[in-house]
Amino acid sequence: MDSVVSDASAVSDSPSVAGIPAQPKADPFERDTAGSHTPDPVPDADDGAQDWQLDHTRAPIATKIVVAGGFGVGKTTFVRAVSEITPLQTEALMTRASEDTDDLSATPDKLTTTVAMDFGRITLDNDLVLYVFGTPGQQRFWFMWDDLVRGAIGAIVLADTRRLTDCFPALDYFESCGLPYIVAVNHFEGTEVFEAEDVREALTVPPHVPVVIMDARKRYSVVESLLAMVAHALEATPE
Numbered sequence: 001m002d003s004v005v006s007d008a009s010a011v012s013d014s015p016s017v018a019g020i021p022a023q024p025k026a027d028p029f030e031r032d033t034a035g036s037h038t039p040d041p042v043p044d045a046d047d048g049a050q051d052w053q054l055d056h057t058r059a060p061i062a063t064k065i066v067v068a069g070g071f072g073v074g075k076t077t078f079v080r081a082v083s084e085i086t087p088l089q090t091e092a093l094m095t096r097a098s099e100d101t102d103d104l105s106a107t108p109d110k111l112t113t114t115v116a117m118d119f120g121r122i123t124l125d126n127d128l129v130l131y132v133f134g135t136p137g138q139q140r141f142w143f144m145w146d147d148l149v150r151g152a153i154g155a156i157v158l159a160d161t162r163r164l165t166d167c168f169p170a171l172d173y174f175e176s177c178g179l180p181y182i183v184a185v186n187h188f189e190g191t192e193v194f195e196a197e198d199v200r201e202a203l204t205v206p207p208h209v210p211v212v213i214m215d216a217r218k219r220y221s222v223v224e225s226l227l228a229m230v231a232h233a234l235e236a237t238p239e
Contacts, residue, residue, distance in 0.1 A: 081222050
């Protein structure tokens with residue numbers, strides 16, 4: 001009997017008590033799963049991702065579009081309306097010092113102006129990302145256009161039918177550098193509506209250059225303009 005008690009005590013953490021069987025010593029290398037709580041699975045970081053996003057061989061194609069035009073024609077509004085990220089804006093308050101150079105007759109409520117550029121991003125297709133750069137409109141900032149246009153596949157020239165002559169410098173610039181472009185007529189409320197062909201004739205835009213009527217405040221309208229620009233750029237430079 002003594003030998004049995006001694007054997008039981010050898011495998012127990014505590015000495016045997018009369019009437020209570022000795023408990024076997026737990027194996028420190030064996031995990032007891034009886035009654036244990038199974039931890040919740042770790043959320044998959046790829047949950048909700050689309051197939052093309054998980055295919056590392058299909059890196060998104062990043063392209064650059066430039067939006068140009070006259071002062072106060074709606075370039076900043078264009079970028080803000082379409083960007084899927086918080087757009088980068090370099091707006092500065094207008095002061096009396098610019099009264100002699102900035103014509104506010106068509107936009108009397110305008111209080112700020114772009115002094116460098118606007119920047120936004122939009123994903124047009126599963127793997128096509130557009131980086132949209134808005135140029136400053138005033139002549140004193142035109143020196144920045146060369147840097148902003150570098151690497152772009154095309155440009156959108158915004159036009160206001162109340163002052164079409166303001167977009168001539170942008171048209172001349174893109175014609176001279178050979179960059180594909182389209183003309184997007186930003187229709188302002190309370191202004192007369194013109195057909196695209198009438199605007200083409202007034203601006204003497206070549207027949208192969210698309211002219212579209214749009215509203216820079218509405219996302220779908222801006223997206224349609226960007227799609228027209230991408231399609232035209234592919235036709236002009238398919239490589």
